[in-house]
Amino acid sequence: MNYKTSYLIKLTIVLTNMFLNIFYSQASSQEINKLIKSICLYEFNQELLNAKKNIPKGSAEFTCDCFINRINNGKKLDKAKVICKDEATRKYNL
Numbered sequence: 001m002n003y004k005t006s007y008l009i010k011l012t013i014v015l016t017n018m019f020l021n022i023f024y025s026q027a028s029s030q031e032i033n034k035l036i037k038s039i040c041l042y043e044f045n046q047e048l049l050n051a052k053k054n055i056p057k058g059s060a061e062f063t064c065d066c067f068i069n070r071i072n073n074g075k076k077l078d079k080a081k082v083i084c085k086d087e088a089t090r091k092y093n094l
Contacts, residue, residue: 033068040064056092063088
């Protein structure tokens with residue numbers, strides 16, 4: 001299993017569990033977005049470090065904010081990731 005597949009599986013499991021827990025808890029959307037962002041930031045940084053690329057200042061925040069906004073506006077996880085990764089690649093020359 002390659003890194004991208006592993007990443008998508010982990011992220012999907014975590015997000016699925018998180019969304020299911022919404023029905024059973026009083027978690028606010030801000031708390032959920034904060035959790036998603038922390039996972040996203042970690043994974044973004046790990047992916048660039050594993051690729052031995054420098055992480056341009058602001059690129060992780062930009063990408064993860066994009067990802068959260070896309071999900072909150074109804075995009076599927078995999079589509080949101082592709083869109084935001086492409087936008088960050090163009091903006092930060094990744």
